[in-house]
Amino acid sequence: MSDVLNSVSDGLADTVELAGKSVVRIEGRRRLPSTGLVWSADGVIVTAHHSVERDDNLSVGLPNGDKVSATLAGRDPSTDLAVLRVDAKGLSAFKQADGAKLRVGHLVLALGRPGTNVLSTMGIVSALGNNWRSALGGDVDRYLQTDVAMLPGFSGGPLVDVSGALLGMNTSAMRDTSLTIPTATLARVVDTLLKHGKVRQGYLGIGAQPVRLPAALQEKLGQETGLLIASVEAGSPADQSGLVLGDTLVTLDSNKVRHMDDLAGLLTGDRVGASIPATIVRGGQVQDIKLTIGERA
Numbered sequence: 586m587s588d589v590l591n592s593v594s595d596g597l598a599d600t601v602e603l604a605g606k607s608v609v610r611i612e613g614r615r616r617l618p619s620t621g622l623v624w625s626a627d628g629v630i631v632t633a634h635h636s637v638e639r640d641d642n643l644s645v646g647l648p649n650g651d652k653v654s655a656t657l658a659g660r661d662p663s664t665d666l667a668v669l670r671v672d673a674k675g676l677s678a679f680k681q682a683d684g685a686k687l688r689v690g691h692l693v694l695a696l697g698r699p700g701t702n703v704l705s706t707m708g709i710v711s712a713l714g715n716n717w718r719s720a721l722g723g724d725v726d727r728y729l730q731t732d733v734a735m736l737p738g739f740s741g742g743p744l745v746d747v748s749g750a751l752l753g754m755n756t757s758a759m760r761d762t763s764l765t766i767p768t769a770t771l772a773r774v775v776d777t778l779l780k781h782g783k784v785r786q787g788y789l790g791i792g793a794q795p796v797r798l799p800a801a802l803q804e805k806l807g808q809e810t811g812l813l814i815a816s817v818e819a820g821s822p823a824d825q826s827g828l829v830l831g832d833t834l835v836t837l838d839s840n841k842v843r844h845m846d847d848l849a850g851l852l853t854g855d856r857v858g859a860s861i862p863a864t865i866v867r868g869g870q871v872q873d874i875k876l877t878i879g880e881r882a
Contacts, residue, residue, distance in 0.1 A: 597707065597747070600694060604749040605703035606677040608696050610646030611655075611669070611741060613637035620697040620742030621645065621669065622754065624775060626676045630669040631771060632741035634660045635758040637667045645671050650701065659778030663723030663786060664766055665756045667741075668778045679743060681768050682750035684727065689713055693731055694745050695755050695763075699738025708733035708763075718850035719759055722786060726769040729753060735763050787852030788881040789828075790821020795844050796833060802866060810843045811835040811866065822879035828865070836864040837876065852878060 607623040611632045619636035623629075630645060637643065643655040653671050660667040689710050697704045714728030731744065735757050744752045744765045753765040777784050796813035803809050811833040817824050828834075834842050837851050838861045857880045865872050 597694070600745065600747055600749045601696065601703065601705045604679070604694070604696055604743065604745045605698075605705075606648050607679045607751075608648065608698045608703050608742060610698045610700065611636060612644045612646065612652075613639060613667075617738045618646070618699050619738050619740050620699060622741070622743045622751070623676050623678045624668075624771070626678045628671045628673055628676060629658070629775070629779070630655065630671060631754060631775060632667050632669065633754065633756050633758065634662050634665045634667040635756075636740050637669075643669060645669065645673075646698065646701070647673060647676075648698075648703070649675070659782040661723065661774050661778060661784040663719055663721040663784065664725060664770060664774050665719075665723075665758045666754070666766065666771065666774050666778070668775055679745075679751035680749070682746045682748075682752050684752060684767055684769065687713065687729075687746075687752065692747050693733065693752065694747070695731070695733040695735065695739060695742060696745065697736060697739035697742040699736075704736060704739075706734040706736060706739075718846070720846055720849060722849040722852050723784075724770070724853070725766060726773075727767045729765040729767050731763050731765060733763050785854030785857050786881040787854065787856050787878040788821075789823040789848075789852065789876065789878065790818035791823045791828060792816035793834065793845065793848070798833070798835070798866070799869075802871070805871065806835055806864075808835065808841050808843055812842055812845065812848060822877050826876045827874060828876070829867075831867070833866040834863060835866060835871075837861060838863070852881075854880075 611619045611621040621630045621632035624631045655669040658668040712730035753767040792815045793812040814832045856878045
């Protein structure tokens, strides 16, 4: 039995050593540095948006102990991703795992480098699900939850399988649990940020809160709640589209809008500039209108 345990232990240590060659330290905030991962050997670094609190005076601590300056290529708060560029040779990019083979119960490792040395914690995949949207409307390809301990400075670091292949980027900013942004989402968002510097996001310019609809309207519309418009920014897309204080938004583009998360999930970049059908309740009467979606600055 001890031989088996020693073999497993040595294998995990080898995995950390291998994967650690692609884990870097990110110095982009006042307090404890965070972690990043080498996305490509030509100097593209991926980390967590929330841990990069400034746009300049950024630096990256490399696995060999060197520290180099970095530039911000772009950031996407909706998926908590930031992309940096560094001018450094000899970088080792992660091999990407086949996420389709991942199952609940598989062993995984979270790596961090908030200091000079790489750190690691181990856990299992505790939940897998379909694609979902963050509270800010970010499109995440897969729900991936683990029970790994997110030590201070681990955000932006990699989650790897037992062979050291990359499963995604860990973040503590999405929900009150250990979530991982999967590699499919990383690839899509990183490509967009490298090309455009940002991910387009829709914008209406309203303040709203969920409100329970009258029983007659619940039956007519097939939903219990809508979003009561509490404020409309002057000159905003909502203002120009005719939304007013006291309206209740119940659908957008034929999708029910019951909570702010529903609305955020519908304000996607592909809808920017489009005139979208919407249903509102105004003065107790159901009305169909058109809303033009602006772009969040």
